[in-house]
Amino acid sequence: MDEIAILKAIVREMQKGVLVLDKDGTILYANPFFMRNYAPHVEVRGSSIDGLVDSVPLVGAIAEVLKKRKTTGTESIEINDRDRFFKIRTVGLQDTESNLIVFIEDITEEKRVEAIKKDFVANVSHELRTPLASIKGYAETLLDGGLEDRDKLKEFLRIIDKHATRMSRLIEDLLILSRLESHDVPMEQEPIDIYKLIASITEGFKKHAQDKGITLSIKKNGRVPDVLGDRVRLEQVMVNLLDNAIKYTPQGGKVDVIVRYQDGEVRVDVKDTGIGIPPEDMPRIFERFYRVDKARSRELGGTGLGLAIVKHIVQGLNGKVWVESVPSKGSTFSFTLKPAR
Numbered sequence: 001m002d003e004i005a006i007l008k009a010i011v012r013e014m015q016k017g018v019l020v021l022d023k024d025g026t027i028l029y030a031n032p033f034f035m036r037n038y039a040p041h042v043e044v045r046g047s048s049i050d051g052l053v054d055s056v057p058l059v060g061a062i063a064e065v066l067k068k069r070k071t072t073g074t075e076s077i078e079i080n081d082r083d084r085f086f087k088i089r090t091v092g093l094q095d096t097e098s099n100l101i102v103f104i105e106d107i108t109e110e111k112r113v114e115a116i117k118k119d120f121v122a123n124v125s126h127e128l129r130t131p132l133a134s135i136k137g138y139a140e141t142l143l144d145g146g147l148e149d150r151d152k153l154k155e156f157l158r159i160i161d162k163h164a165t166r167m168s169r170l171i172e173d174l175l176i177l178s179r180l181e182s183h184d185v186p187m188e189q190e191p192i193d194i195y196k197l198i199a200s201i202t203e204g205f206k207k208h209a210q211d212k213g214i215t216l217s218i219k220k221n222g223r224v225p226d227v228l229g230d231r232v233r234l235e236q237v238m239v240n241l242l243d244n245a246i247k248y249t250p251q252g253g254k255v256d257v258i259v260r261y262q263d264g265e266v267r268v269d270v271k272d273t274g275i276g277i278p279p280e281d282m283p284r285i286f287e288r289f290y291r292v293d294k295a296r297s298r299e300l301g302g303t304g305l306g307l308a309i310v311k312h313i314v315q316g317l318n319g320k321v322w323v324e325s326v327p328s329k330g331s332t333f334s335f336t337l338k339p340a341r
């Protein structure tokens, strides 16, 4: 194979956009990745970059970069075109000074991950700071001579204990999430009688529901085959969903768990008659730390990690998870699992 053929194949298969422009801004070459992703159905080669500004939005952004370009050497710059981010690298072609190669790399995903990381650190710090400030405040008050009043002492210690519990729950949930994400502990894939598992978890919540004046029931629709799953993880899923359903349902309400086999999948619904979720919050509900009402959830001891854990586990088992909800009527959280064969 000759060198030209090899180079051609490389540019053809490259998962980055490549453009070559002459000194007047005419496009001499556009690689298949560029044409496929950024300018489908447009005659790019031979067109001037200014002529394409309207039909190919990304070219408009690149044209701006080229106008501001100062040197004839290599330059790297980040641009955004609507909701996507790109890194544009321009390289002067050595032999003909005025010809230019432009590499276009979509860095939207990197940007997103970067933002999530920043957010995450800010969130964790914030979530730890609040209980810590409380613990410190109450401990200081006690040290400052608050030890005499036995009732006060007991009350303050109870508050300190509550905040310490919150912090250890937060750290535990973070560890679960990080283990799920790192795939350190692989998911078991063993056949499980899912109805039996769910029934036993639901049983464990009966007393809690009763104390809150909520009726909790479980039902099986038809025959349900075993699923392929991880027992401990599936228990976590159910605990988180039931905990939410009971937590966000006022007294006198109902929580129903329905298990069924449908369209080749096992489906579980956890249906409540609770406060529901406003439509604008629905798309973010499975994000880490996302809570509709931060103050209220925190008051109830929540950190907003429960549903993130649920999503991770279900997706890790090749299932789907979603929610339907009507504010002040109730919510139904559903997930599917693959049957064991």
Ligand SMILES: Nc1ncnc2c1ncn2[C@@H]1O[C@H](COP(=O)(O)OP(=O)(O)OP(=O)(O)O)[C@@H](O)[C@H]1O
Pocket (backbone or CB within 6 Å): 173, 240, 244, 245, 248, 272, 274, 275, 276, 277, 285, 290, 291, 292, 293, 297, 298, 301, 302, 303, 304, 305, 306, 307, 308, 331
């Ligand atoms: N069944 C439900 N009804 C109404 N809102 C819900 C329900 N389940 C979850 N939510 C909303 O979604 C948010 C995120 O739920 P998630 O379980 O992740 O966090 P949390 O319950 O606040 O805290 P944690 O689960 O960490 O104790 C909740 O704060 C609440 O606003």
Ligand SMILES: [Mg+2]
Pocket (backbone or CB within 6 Å): 240, 243, 244, 302, 305, 306, 307
């Ligand atoms: Mg929860």
